Amino acid sequence: MKANRLGRPRASQIAATKAVVRWYLEHHFRRPSDPGVLEMFCDPSRVGAFAVDRRALRAGDGRALFRLLVATAMFQRRQDVQILRILRGMGASDADEISDAEQLLALVDEGGCAHMRTTLALAEECDLDKDPRTRLGCCNANPKVACHLKRHTVLLKRYGHFGKVPTSIALMVREAGVEDLSALRRLVMRRAPDPLTRAQELERELSRAWRVNQKIASMFLSMVTNPDLSRGLAPWSRGIDWTYYVVIDSNVDLFLASIGYKGNGTYDARRDFLRELARVVDLTEFDSALQRYNPRLVQQAMYLFMSTANRRAAIADCVHLAPTACATCPRALRSRCPAAPLAPR
Template identity: 40%
Template sequence: MEPHDARHRCPPISERTEPADALRRVAAWYFANVYGRTEGPGTLPFYCDPSRVGAFAVESGELARGEPPALFRLFVALSMFQALRDVVIMRQQRTMTAEEAESLVSATILELRLERHDCEHLASAEMFESRCDVHKDRTGVDCRSRPGVECHVKAATCLFRRMGDMGKLPTSAWLRAWKDGALARVLAVVQQGEPNPQRRAEQLVEHFAQVHRVGRKLATMFVSALSTPALAPGLTPWAPDVDGNRLLVVDTNVARAVDALRPPGAVRSYEARAAWLREQAAQVNLREFRDDVPACSPRLVQQALYHFCSKSNREAQGLDCRGASLSCEVCAPSLCPLRRAV
């Protein structure tokens, strides 16, 4: 295994390409305005903060110890962040009662409900995911297998207020990765079979992406939250055995930034965007900005893009710089959502 410094070493500044310089400017903005203020050292991650996510908040002590129920709670809570702006999802989480939130994210409650329900589709993850046909129609949420019968999957779909089969997500996650101590077994298999901590992170993403309605983006959010210490010091129980610094969460804002920086006609898939951003971000030496972060962390550069390129999040955090006596040229004007909105 390579030593830590070797894994995070960046090329000399003189080797930067033009896109990498734009990423460096975004990183400079991030470390000046966000890092150490609303996330990173001295802050509470949003998923542990009741003022931001209400009853979905994960208890920080339980998270630091890597307790499986806390990780299940985190997984389901983060999995809600799809297809809508983050501020909208957080508002939805805050408006749910503690009882409603617990019915979605409590591993204990879900396990009891699975034990008490006699639906034959709950025998395994594969059977559940392929045969449970929960759906929405004009009359509400139901299934064709047991129409009219109360079910925790139907109830979850109603609470999520999203796609008709969204309520399958917590049960799918439990059956695939938490039932009967499965989480510890998954971690052990990955750690024993792969010596490289960064490739371990990638393998774990592949595993959690199989959960119903999750996919690569949300699985990456989960794994990186547990394996990127710079983003949540003291609250990443899988690090350093698992290293999330090369993982990338490509949301809509990050995808738009990548497409703006790449040559016209580049492939617009998740994998292509992530591979390009990982290569370019590796040229940004983050030690220019702080000496307590890895010199090379594509995940931190991507996080900088996420904050910089989201108009709604910047406004919510008081980072709307329109009207301030600042020169846009020292920033990254081609990527700035506020400049475009002027």
Template identity: 50%
Template sequence: MAKAKAVTAWYLERYHGSPEDVGVVTMFTDPGRVGNFAVSLASLEAEEPDALFRVLVATTMFQRRQDVQIMRVLRGIGPRDVDELTSVNALLASAEKCGCEAVLSLDGILTRCDLRKDDLRQGTCDLAPSVACLPKRHAVLLKRYGHFGKVPTALALNLKAHGATDLAALRRGCIDATGSPAAAAECLEEALCKSWRVSDKISAMYLSMLSNPDLWPGRAPWTDGLDWTRWVVVDSNVDLFLEWLGYDGFGTYAARREFVCAVAKQINLTSMKAGLQPFNPRIVQQAGFLFMSAANRRSTDRDCSKESGACERCPKVISRACPLKR
């Protein structure tokens, strides 16, 4: 607990509420970080369908690569291509017209589409190699694994499969269909995770951006009706943090989330920074994530590693574990 509290205090002093925080809503409103994928805070607050979907498409990119690398990819995609990647109506219309049965439904794109890249790094498949579908084009645009090209179309088909016109409608449907904020949160997370490459981590990252009151400059639009304390983002940096704390439990996502929540229950955030919720696992997790994320910390002048004598002033309980010091 001494380690967790010290790292949380470090994060709250250095990064929380700053433009340099990573994986939070302000990052997705900054063109300097995510390029043409950036949306305005007001558009998200108003639950504008295009803005909500654009941020979700961008969020799915943040897996298995360093954040700074993914942001570089996002900044390299032009405005017209971003519009194509993030328009639900355009994606669904193209899927209907392209002539491939695999992209007509969510089940089809999940189970029948065998999209990949060929030796020339172009999108291809065995099912319908002659069809010039958007997933093939998106496989190139997104500069990830070939099958990543399915992500935007699958997200649009996922909404259609749930009978939702947009993500705000999907949220309202989960709230209306369940009897508690906890059940609604689980319902919404499960719905998002039915799409291609949307994992527990990606859904938690996206949903916490819109619902966690301590990660939003003001009041997050999705706070009401959902148990936002459910969503913590567990990645390789958080795993390093948990290992350093002494976590030796099961490796499932749920088990690691439960451990983060148990730690967070013993940290009164209100006493550390005025205005915060006393219990907020996402803040404690974010602290561990950023502390262990050497690449993100090196990319900003805000980090204490850029200050002369900072290591000597840092509490010894955490200075020995600092990845930049090592």
């Protein structure tokens, strides 16, 4: 089976993907070591004061969903283990403010700066940064105003303008004309005609916020829609095509490159190929309780296999049994494994 003009997967690509899915299900699926899934965001030992209440999530509570989205937005351009340290290191009162839309919008409305009134103003007029000498928040647009964005960029310990993110997410919801994320879903359900269009429109809506791109939107939306990854906690699993959401990052790209994927490089092209690849991976062959077709689970396997930092941090990972475990590893994985050379000898 050779790839054709439609980008259909080759037999070797299917074999490697099935091998990595089997590895993931055996070593990490539904275990505490599984990163970037809903259970992680409900665990105070992993995300500290940002932990979301399971019952509130299951009920689709708007405040819980907002907290989840803000915490999810942190996971970009840094290793997961580093972001988790930042989340755990923040005090409860600061975490509550940063992850509560009502408080954020009150700070916007009470603040003395016009550059943070809308998502557009935040993107085009606010030049939030960090002073390289003091590491405190600063700006040139309105330097004398001690706004909450300058404080947030210090608390979040990311690049200078990252302090805009939580406030921009709150503004995105308000500008949609709804009171919370649950109401945004209901709005999209009413105006979009079918599950796939609803999935795409939700992704577009979330991506209006500062630094919320397709990857972050898909990470959040997959957690609240995907029945296999969220184990009964996904409040939005009905009426939305959850198979649309896959999280393409540098680790997934590494795996795709290792199996010879040569797409055009866009997020949509990589997502389309991964979804096509997942169609020929029947997950019920591994676990009858799973959905037959679940691209997000297939993608999670690729991501975690190529994530050396996450694997080294996971006690259950086979990297800690090298080189013994490597001897029995399928060749399709052994030749691609980035962690084996770093394993203890």
